[in-house]
Amino acid sequence: MQTTASIAASPAIEQAFELVLARSQMRLTVEPGESMADVLQLAGIAVDTLCEQGVCGTCATRWLDGSPEHRDSCLSAEERRTHVAVCCARSHGAALTLDL
Numbered sequence: 859m860q861t862t863a864s865i866a867a868s869p870a871i872e873q874a875f876e877l878v879l880a881r882s883q884m885r886l887t888v889e890p891g892e893s894m895a896d897v898l899q900l901a902g903i904a905v906d907t908l909c910e911q912g913v914c915g916t917c918a919t920r921w922l923d924g925s926p927e928h929r930d931s932c933l934s935a936e937e938r939r940t941h942v943a944v945c946c947a948r949s950h951g952a953a954l955t956l957d958l
Contacts, residue, residue: 875949879903879958880922894944894956903958905944912946919944924954 872890877897879886888897895917898905908916912930918941927950930943944956 872948875951876953877949878923878953878955880955881958888948893946894942894948894954898944898958907945910945912943915943917943917945920957922955922957925950926954 874887874889877886877888877894878884882903884901884903886897886901888894893910895905895907895910905919906916908914910917913932915930915932918933918937920940921942926938926942927948928938928942929946929948933941933943942954942956
């Protein structure tokens, strides 16, 4: 039986979400354990990455709709209002729209 402390310490379970690309109207599924950067690159969309850990900000991409779950340590609160680090971020909801 899990205690309240062990439940609180458990990492959130990742859910799949839809990545919507506003300019191309493409829709891609990001599965648990996958990054948006990986899914974009597999779809043939070039994304600059360097650290792939949310430290450098190279992959910061403008988001337009949805609720990103920021997991980076490079973007400021102000930058997070308009950009997301696609190497490590996820979506709080069913879909996240990027300016791509």
